[in-house]
Amino acid sequence: MQYALYYWPSIPGRGEFVRLALEAGGATYRDVGREPDGLEQIEAFLNGEATATPPFAPPFLVSETRVISHVANILRTLGPELELVPDDSYARDWAHSLQLTLTDFVAEIHDTHHPLGPSLYFDEQKTEARRRAVTFLQDRLPLFLGYFEQILDNNPVSDCHLVGDRLSYVDTSLFQVMMGLRYAFPNAMADIHPTVAGLDRVITAVRTHPRLRDYLDSPRRQPFNENGIFRHYPMLDQT
Amino acid sequence: MQYALYYWPSIPGRGEFVRLALEAGGATYRDVGREPDGLEQIEAFLNGEATATPPFAPPFLVSETRVISHVANILRTLGPELELVPDDSYARDWAHSLQLTLTDFVAEIHDTHHPLGPSLYFDEQKTEARRRAVTFLQDRLPLFLGYFEQILDNNPVSDCHLVGDRLSYVDTSLFQVMMGLRYAFPNAMADIHPTVAGLDRVITAVRTHPRLRDYLDSPRRQPFNENGIFRHYPMLDQT
Numbered sequence: 001m002q003y004a005l006y007y008w009p010s011i012p013g014r015g016e017f018v019r020l021a022l023e024a025g026g027a028t029y030r031d032v033g034r035e036p037d038g039l040e041q042i043e044a045f046l047n048g049e050a051t052a053t054p055p056f057a058p059p060f061l062v063s064e065t066r067v068i069s070h071v072a073n074i075l076r077t078l079g080p081e082l083e084l085v086p087d088d089s090y091a092r093d094w095a096h097s098l099q100l101t102l103t104d105f106v107a108e109i110h111d112t113h114h115p116l117g118p119s120l121y122f123d124e125q126k127t128e129a130r131r132r133a134v135t136f137l138q139d140r141l142p143l144f145l146g147y148f149e150q151i152l153d154n155n156p157v158s159d160c161h162l163v164g165d166r167l168s169y170v171d172t173s174l175f176q177v178m179m180g181l182r183y184a185f186p187n188a189m190a191d192i193h194p195t196v197a198g199l200d201r202v203i204t205a206v207r208t209h210p211r212l213r214d215y216l217d218s219p220r221r222q223p224f225n226e227n228g229i230f231r232h233y234p235m236l237d238q239t
Numbered sequence: 240m241q242y243a244l245y246y247w248p249s250i251p252g253r254g255e256f257v258r259l260a261l262e263a264g265g266a267t268y269r270d271v272g273r274e275p276d277g278l279e280q281i282e283a284f285l286n287g288e289a290t291a292t293p294p295f296a297p298p299f300l301v302s303e304t305r306v307i308s309h310v311a312n313i314l315r316t317l318g319p320e321l322e323l324v325p326d327d328s329y330a331r332d333w334a335h336s337l338q339l340t341l342t343d344f345v346a347e348i349h350d351t352h353h354p355l356g357p358s359l360y361f362d363e364q365k366t367e368a369r370r371r372a373v374t375f376l377q378d379r380l381p382l383f384l385g386y387f388e389q390i391l392d393n394n395p396v397s398d399c400h401l402v403g404d405r406l407s408y409v410d411t412s413l414f415q416v417m418m419g420l421r422y423a424f425p426n427a428m429a430d431i432h433p434t435v436a437g438l439d440r441v442i443t444a445v446r447t448h449p450r451l452r453d454y455l456d457s458p459r460r461q462p463f464n465e466n467g468i469f470r471h472y473p474m475l476d477q478t
Contacts, residue, residue, distance in 0.1 A: 052393055053333050056340040056386050068332055070339040072311075077332065093307055093316065094292050100309040101295040107346060108356070115354045116367065117347070119374040128355065128367050135358040147295050154291055 001081060003029040006042050007059040011228035015059040017071045020172040023215040025082025072099040075169040086164035095163045098170045102177060105144045110229045112136050112236055133236035137188045145196045148174060152198050160201040167209055175206035180230030185237045240320060242268040245281050246298040250467035254298040256310045259411035262454040264321025311338040314408040325403035334402045337409045341416060344383045349468045351375050351475055372475035376427045384435045387413060391437050399440040406448055414445035419469030424476045
């Protein structure tokens with residue numbers, strides 16, 4: 001099947017969760033936002049010219065006549081098609097639940113640098129960002145990471161996969177969140193590491209997966225930067 | 240089928256999106272959080288005593304041996320079982336996309352009174368809440384409501400339902416968001432009303448649905464209050 005991912009260029013952002021699944025599954029896909037007229041093509045879907053079911057925002061995936069939006073919904077669709085989720089309905093609902101928890105986690109990570117919302121620049125909300133980051137690192141980071149450590153411990157059939165006994169999109173998504181957190185908050189992540197060290201096994205499984213290793217070493221993989229979700233502002237990495 | 244909803248007592252909160260679907264579908268269900276030992280029963284799932292797939296947070300739905308968490312995932316499951324979503328897979332993915340957009344909208348509405356995160360009380364972040372509410376009401380509220388007005392306009396088979404030609408869980412969810420917004424921001428909602436007046440038709444369709452009319456007039460329907468998502472703080476309802 002031919003897929004087309006529509007996402008803003010220049011940042012890994014939420015699009016990267018979809019790219020990792022497409023790459024892990026060996027899918028053929030276009031990365032439309034990075035094509036020369038990418039922004040115009042995205043806009044044609046958002047304004048309803050190109051579809052009767054316009055997404056609210058990127059990322060969205062177009063595959064044949066389908067337009068699927070929201071990372072978790074896209075991955076729920078791709079999972080079975082790319083064999084990135086176990087082949088039973090309860091496991092699929094469970095994977096989707098975990099992905100939606102990652103969605104909430106990512107939103108809170110984003111809000112550490114944008115507590116007053118997406119309409120203002122970081123420079124207009126630095127003081128508030130500092131206050132939000134403190135409570136995030138003290139309370140929320142351990143809560144979310146501890147939860148995923150527990151889920152990994154609970155998995156009876158693997159010690160390096162969150163759902164089932166092989167790579168799933170939940171693993172690739174957790175990998176991306178962990179990489180982003182290490183980029184944004186190296187001090188806080190070093191401090192918390194001993195309590196959630198089991199998650200390293202998921203990271204290693206993703207990093208050493210043959211297709212993903214090739215992708216992660218390729219120029220298709222974009223570095224984190226200070227326009228995306230995961231931003232390294234040293235003033236926010238202090239508890 | 241017998242359903243059990245697990246959600247915090249005393250607030251409508253995110254649980255109410257699930258209640259509206261259960262009531263619209265005529266389902267038999269327990270509202271566990273409102274039972275005498277409700278909090279202990281919720282806790283047994285969260286700490287993994289009662290399930291091998293513990294949710295991160297309420298609401299979650301238990302049905303036979305399934306534990307489904309996150310409002311959008313619960314509604315995606317209930318939709319076909321309660322005939323609250325059209326009977327074709329693309330319409331179901333589309334309904335799920337719209338519900339996930341409502342999820343994001345609800346998170347932003349919540350953040351108007353908690354911009355520095357859930358760890359601090361409102362009284363500890365009133366100044367920041369005021370700044371966030373201003374940008375929310377100016378930029379985000381028109382964007383989200385305008386989107387749903389457009390989606391309603393686009394629906395070729397109904398002028399009072401967002402997806403398909405009869406009531407879906409997307410309608411009941413939008414109804415709850417609109418009721419919550421009118422409670423929290425009566426001035427802002429009065430100001431914006433002329434530009435999104437079409438959404439009144441969805442509200443009326445939900446309100447006059449026979450089962451929902453009975454529910455909304457019953458003591459099972461909980462009023463909004465200042466502990467939930469939608470809070471009426473007059474200082475935040477000024478642009």
